[in-house]
Amino acid sequence: MARRIAVVVGSIRKDSINRKLARALIKLAPTDFECELVRIDDLPVFNQDHDQNPPEQVARVKAQIAAANALLFVTPEHNRSLPTALKNVLDWASRPYGKNLWAGKPAGIVGASVGAVGTAVAQAHLRAVLGYLDVPTLGQPEVYIQFTKDLIDDDGNVGNDETRKFLQAFIDRYAAWIAKF
Secondary structure (H helix, E strand, C coil): CEEEEEECCCCCCCCCCHHHHHHHHHHHCCCCEEEEECCCCCCCCCCCCCCCCCCCCHHHHHHHHCCCCCEEEEEECCCCCCHHHHHHHHHHHHHCCCCCCCCCCEEEEEEEECCCCCCCHHHHHHHHHHHHCCCEEECCCCCCEECCCCCEEECCCEHHHHHHHHHHHHHHHHHHHHHHC
């Protein structure tokens, strides 16, 4: 049975290192995974006035989340927290009240940064928000990638064996974990 994975990249930057990381994980994923990158860069800022009649871009994202069996969040860290664009999509797909599309879908969280600390604080904040949204998250292994030149190319090819093995171990563990749901 194919598993539909909604891959949400918290960065909306054109040359996002987290998008490269997402592509690498998609390449390493089991063949029964149908991974779909969720576009969030065109979403308007969440406004509860539009709960009953959301803009077209929001309806598109909601349909992707609703169709997914599981979630994979790939996020940078902005000012020691999660990026605005990521919080925005979390808000849109959890509304209106009582229609939280995230609830019950198992999630993995990873992130890349050029800094040595990686995205640890952003991931902790994201876990707190996901906990409230009733999204079970994989606890181990934690994935905080310090991104260096040529680590992962634009097509998601990993430049060294150690990182490839680490990412493969993560995606294998993630696959085994979401199979329980």
